[in-house]
Amino acid sequence: MGETTKTEIAEGAAFNPYAPPGARVEAAPITGAEPVFFPVGVFKLMVMGFFTLSLYNVYWFYKNWKCVQQNFNQDVNAPVRAVFYPFIAYPLFRRVRDHARQAGIDARFPPGLLAILLLLVALLGALFDPSGLVTFLDVLLLVPVQSTVNAINRKLVPSADLNRGFTGANIAWITIGGILLIVSLIGTFAA
Secondary structure, eight states: OOOOOHHHHHTTOOOOTTSOOSSOOOOOOOOSSSOSSOOOOHHHHHHHHHHTTTHHHHHHHHHHHHHHHHHHOOOOOHHHHHHTTTTSOHHHHHHHHHHHHHTTOOOOOOHHHHHHHHHHHHHHHHHHOTTOGGGGHHHHHHHHHHHHHHHHHHHHOTTSOOOOSOOHHHHHHHHHHHHHHHHHHHHHHHO
16 A cells, blocks of 8 residues: 555556655664663672662663663653652663563563552552661662663673773762761661
């Protein structure tokens, strides 16, 4: 339907230059020098998430949504999605899983379940844990997603930086967060 062949054109059939192309166009895998999603080592993710009192998770979501903007030409508001990540993690998790499958990578994490658990941890922490210690569990929920992200980046962009090392800024955040964590633990158990 809507396809015009050379024979029809030669026989005088009407040609519509505005008709959509008749050829099937597949989505091409993203390749290049830039990583597909935000690369970070799993150990670094866990350390940064724990010692920054889950603030690194906001940064992690922000960087991943920026990658979605740049690599998939999606018009998303990365800062807003990052701040409200417990409520809108599912679309990112699903995108990572679907992209992994397209790239032939086995992605075994359930995006819906992880998103629901992330939301529950955030709500439990906000409602029932004044110390905020429950929210440390949310970084563990990002580990299967990040492992898949790293597999995607290794396969499609093998030259991309893996971001496993700790920078000076990372160490500063770990130090500040560690001090706050110690104060929080003392306040929680001293009461």
